[in-house]
Amino acid sequence: MDYTLAVEDTPETIPGGTGVLLVHPSTGETDRIDTDFLNTDTDRFLVISTRTTAREVEQKLEHYEVDREKATILDTLSIERGYSRRSGEGVRYVAAPDDLDGIVETAREFLDSHDGKLRISVDSITEMVYYADEERAREAVEALLDLLGEYDAVGVFHLAREVHEDSVVEGYRDLFDGVVSLDPDGEVRGEF
Numbered sequence: 001m002d003y004t005l006a007v008e009d010t011p012e013t014i015p016g017g018t019g020v021l022l023v024h025p026s027t028g029e030t031d032r033i034d035t036d037f038l039n040t041d042t043d044r045f046l047v048i049s050t051r052t053t054a055r056e057v058e059q060k061l062e063h064y065e066v067d068r069e070k071a072t073i074l075d076t077l078s079i080e081r082g083y084s085r086r087s088g089e090g091v092r093y094v095a096a097p098d099d100l101d102g103i104v105e106t107a108r109e110f111l112d113s114h115d116g117k118l119r120i121s122v123d124s125i126t127e128m129v130y131y132a133d134e135e136r137a138r139e140a141v142e143a144l145l146d147l148l149g150e151y152d153a154v155g156v157f158h159l160a161r162e163v164h165e166d167s168v169v170e171g172y173r174d175l176f177d178g179v180v181s182l183d184p185d186g187e188v189r190g191e192f
Helices: 031-039 054-063 100-112 125-131 134-151 166-175
Strands: 002-004 013-015 019-024 044-049 071-075 091-093 118-123 154-160 178-182 188-191
Touching (some): 019 134, 019 166, 031 118, 031 154, 100 118, 125 134, 125 154
Parallel strands (some): 044 071, 118 154
16 A cells, blocks of 8 residues: 655655654754644554653644544653543553553554554654663664554654764664655755
């Protein structure tokens, strides 16, 4: 199954199973790319947020006019911050952003329980590394990429360039079928 990509300087479509790495400045405006990715040619999508709470993700989706009915949001921050939360209404929770097994399992459950064109956004690998560590974050990313292949889904994974050693960024680039680089001036460059 092919998916429309709708990101400038990238192929018009990508096959199911494709993971796209979004490399950006730490202060870069990634919301436009992320929401265009989620809003195009999609039946259901999962936002895995290790950077913002579900409420902030919902505000972003509303601002960019993304269909909230198609969304499931995985909030990894609220419980750790002391907010009592129960899953429901298209929002799931794990206890903390370093619960990488819980993140991967929630992604599997999402993909297993929905049909059609499915997308995942992981915002962000950088935060996963911050809360867990480099090795565990990489293992989780590899597991999520395997799930995309298994379920013929596609995903975009955010990585803040300046926060990581060059070798780490290159290591992640090698894992992905496509890389979208966002420059500080907002220019987008795709490598597929």
